[in-house]
Amino acid sequence: MTEWDIKKLQILRTLDERGTVTATARALLMTPSAVSQQLSNLAKQVGVPLLEAHGRRVRLTGAARLLLVHADAVLAQLERADAELAAYAKGEAGEVRVGAFSTAVPALVVPAVRALRADHPGISVRVREAEAGAAYELLAAGDVDLALSLAAQAPRGRDGRFTRVTLLADPLDVALPLDHPLARADALRLADLADEPWIFGGSGPWSEITRAACEAAGFVPEQAHSAAGWEAILAMVGAGMGVALVPRMAGAGASGRAGVAMRELAERPHRHVVAAVRRGAEGSPAVSHVLAALRGAASP
Amino acid sequence: MTEWDIKKLQILRTLDERGTVTATARALLMTPSAVSQQLSNLAKQVGVPLLEAHGRRVRLTGAARLLLVHADAVLAQLERADAELAAYAKGEAGEVRVGAFSTAVPALVVPAVRALRADHPGISVRVREAEAGAAYELLAAGDVDLALSLAAQAPRGRDGRFTRVTLLADPLDVALPLDHPLARADALRLADLADEPWIFGGSGPWSEITRAACEAAGFVPEQAHSAAGWEAILAMVGAGMGVALVPRMAGAGASGRAGVAMRELAERPHRHVVAAVRRGAEGSPAVSHVLAALRGAASP
DNA sequence: AGAATCGTTCAGCTCAGCTTCAAAGAACGA
DNA sequence: TCGTTCTTTGAAGCTGAGCTGAACGATTCT
Numbered sequence: 001m002t003e004w005d006i007k008k009l010q011i012l013r014t015l016d017e018r019g020t021v022t023a024t025a026r027a028l029l030m031t032p033s034a035v036s037q038q039l040s041n042l043a044k045q046v047g048v049p050l051l052e053a054h055g056r057r058v059r060l061t062g063a064a065r066l067l068l069v070h071a072d073a074v075l076a077q078l079e080r081a082d083a084e085l086a087a088y089a090k091g092e093a094g095e096v097r098v099g100a101f102s103t104a105v106p107a108l109v110v111p112a113v114r115a116l117r118a119d120h121p122g123i124s125v126r127v128r129e130a131e132a133g134a135a136y137e138l139l140a141a142g143d144v145d146l147a148l149s150l151a152a153q154a155p156r157g158r159d160g161r162f163t164r165v166t167l168l169a170d171p172l173d174v175a176l177p178l179d180h181p182l183a184r185a186d187a188l189r190l191a192d193l194a195d196e197p198w199i200f201g202g203s204g205p206w207s208e209i210t211r212a213a214c215e216a217a218g219f220v221p222e223q224a225h226s227a228a229g230w231e232a233i234l235a236m237v238g239a240g241m242g243v244a245l246v247p248r249m250a251g252a253g254a255s256g257r258a259g260v261a262m263r264e265l266a267e268r269p270h271r272h273v274v275a276a277v278r279r280g281a282e283g284s285p286a287v288s289h290v291l292a293a294l295r296g297a298a299s300p
Numbered sequence: 301m302t303e304w305d306i307k308k309l310q311i312l313r314t315l316d317e318r319g320t321v322t323a324t325a326r327a328l329l330m331t332p333s334a335v336s337q338q339l340s341n342l343a344k345q346v347g348v349p350l351l352e353a354h355g356r357r358v359r360l361t362g363a364a365r366l367l368l369v370h371a372d373a374v375l376a377q378l379e380r381a382d383a384e385l386a387a388y389a390k391g392e393a394g395e396v397r398v399g400a401f402s403t404a405v406p407a408l409v410v411p412a413v414r415a416l417r418a419d420h421p422g423i424s425v426r427v428r429e430a431e432a433g434a435a436y437e438l439l440a441a442g443d444v445d446l447a448l449s450l451a452a453q454a455p456r457g458r459d460g461r462f463t464r465v466t467l468l469a470d471p472l473d474v475a476l477p478l479d480h481p482l483a484r485a486d487a488l489r490l491a492d493l494a495d496e497p498w499i500f501g502g503s504g505p506w507s508e509i510t511r512a513a514c515e516a517a518g519f520v521p522e523q524a525h526s527a528a529g530w531e532a533i534l535a536m537v538g539a540g541m542g543v544a545l546v547p548r549m550a551g552a553g554a555s556g557r558a559g560v561a562m563r564e565l566a567e568r569p570h571r572h573v574v575a576a577v578r579r580g581a582e583g584s585p586a587v588s589h590v591l592a593a594l595r596g597a598a599s600p
Numbered sequence: 601a602g603a604a605t606c607g608t609t610c611a612g613c614t615c616a617g618c619t620t621c622a623a624a625g626a627a628c629g630a
Numbered sequence: 631t632c633g634t635t636c637t638t639t640g641a642a643g644c645t646g647a648g649c650t651g652a653a654c655g656a657t658t659c660t
Contacts, residue, residue: 320636320637320638321637321638321639322636322637322638332637332638332639333638333639333640335638336638336639336640337639337640340639351638353638355637356635356636356637356638357636357637357638358637358638
């Protein structure tokens with residue numbers, strides 16, 4: 001018995017409601033003959049008699065009543081699936097898997113999810129943290145439906161598979177020790193820090209961005225230390241071990257804390273946060289709702 | 301969309317596991333063509349695309365993943381139904397509806413259910429209290445699967461539709477006021493009470509049994525009062541308003557309470573408690589287990 | 601007793617779904 | 631770059647599950 005048939009269960013349920021084969025047939029727009037055949041067929045599959053003659057009508061056996069309990073559950077579940085799929089078609093249900101680099105989660109994804117809860121309660125978001133560089137591969141592999149990455153990170157391989165939109169320009173501030181002579185200078189320029197010891201990731205996207213910004217300012221930064229997380233970097237800056245470029249999204253809550261000063265730069269360098277979806281997926285209602293929520297979270 | 305097909309859901313689930321149409325077809329002993337047709341058919345029914353091309357393979361859309369959640373629930377439910385029906389066939393599952401007259405519930409049904417819980421946890425009993433006279437009609441109508449009644453109650457209409465077994469002979473004691481002169485007499489006979497005022501139900505089975513017992517002893521009882529419940533009858537006896545025949549099953553806890561004396565009679569009259577099932581139903585494993593448990597409760 | 605209602609069975613037919621064959625697209629290796 | 635291989639999908643034909651209609655036995659109502 002591995003060959004369940006929903007129609008037969010529906011017939012059984014209707015028979016339980018109506019009480020007679022003829023009435024069941026009428027209700028389901030079938031002939032009594034068909035109903036009888038289907039039910040005896042079901043009984044054969046189950047291996048237990050489901051009906052027994054009672055006068056000129058039939059009565060459900062204990063096995064049939066037992067089966068009905070499950071049939072009700074199954075049919076209810078299918079009806080729920082039906083409703084949810086209808087909602088999905090209207091964009092009011094569904095799960096969207098979002099890949100985001102770590103600092104984007106509190107800054108963008110969480111506010112977006114909060115807004116979605118209010119506007120589209122049927123849409124759920126599954127977050128998966130991933131480095132900005134790995135985002136496109138997750139997207140291409142189908143492991144996420146929407147990826148947050150950085151404009152500097154080109155998708156590996158040919159583009160055109162993705163649709164990308166810039167969500168916001170995140171300013172890059174410099175973090176330097178509170179007791180540093182330049183901590184209070186006005187019109188601080190990147191070149192002023194050319195001789196400082198720098199702290200940035202040994203590899204990975206952020207390393208490249210820092211290096212590129214400094215080279216655009218005309219110097220090559222001396223990499224005194226390296227770390228992957230902002231916590232570690234800011235701790236080293238606070239200890240006077242060097243300076244670092246920190247996106248405002250990541251450094252927002254860090255200013256003034258633990259001996260660190262966050263300063264805006266005269267060059268106003270930025271990193272551009274982009275959202276990418278697979279080409280064609282922007283038409284999916286659920287994805288487009290999440291995208292809209294992310295836009296809203298980016299530019300309040 | 302009201303035409304769900306389990307097989308299609310199974311195909312979708314297998315596709316999710318295996319990842320490719322060809323592998324799915326191999327796993328389900330079908331051709332890739334059939335799998336493809338079934339899935340595009342399902343998508344058409346749902347009204348939302350379920351697959352999208354990804355290189356030379358296919359990927360599930362959000363709608364498909366949403367549908368999969370429900371499909372898993374449905375298939376699990378069906379598997380549970382399968383297991384329970386298999387258990388039912390072995391007599392280890394199922395619900396048996398028992399109709400019983402009121403005093404039989406604490407005396408027989410409850411102990412039987414207790415024993416069943418230990419020996420056959422899959423079998424559940426649904427109790428429905430019904431007068432002994434109405435039991436056969438409930439049984440015939442299919443509202444219960446097993447009825448407890450009294451031997452004196454003949455099934456209305458022709459017999460032969462039912463199988464009846466006597467569970468126990470319940471002695472009929474006489475209840476009389478504690479201060480009654482005969483309350484301490486030895487070898488008390490029913491005829492000694494011929495001139496007492498009698499209390500018994502105005503109609504219904506118990507009335508007949510009392511009347512028949514007295515007439516067998518050679519007198520016609522004077523019906524001084526009538527009541528339907530044992531509580532009321534015993535209260536009247538305790539108040540010295542008359543005497544009554546009380547089955548031991550009902551009067552067990554009443555002796556010595558509220559001025560009532562329960563005395564055994566020399567004639568040792570009995571009422572016979574019988575269990576009845578529809579002819580053929582005694583073969584049903586669940587019913588026969590309940591029947592066995594009732595036998596056990598009747599003769600410990 | 602007669603009539604009406606009900607369920608089941610049997611023969612015949614229709615259509616969903618499977619298989620086979622073929623074609624087109626995409627990835628991989630030389 | 632080109633050819634090979636893997637994959638999916640489409641068209642045509644066939645098989646079988648399931649439906650219809652009629653006939654029959656059984657039961658209930660009048």
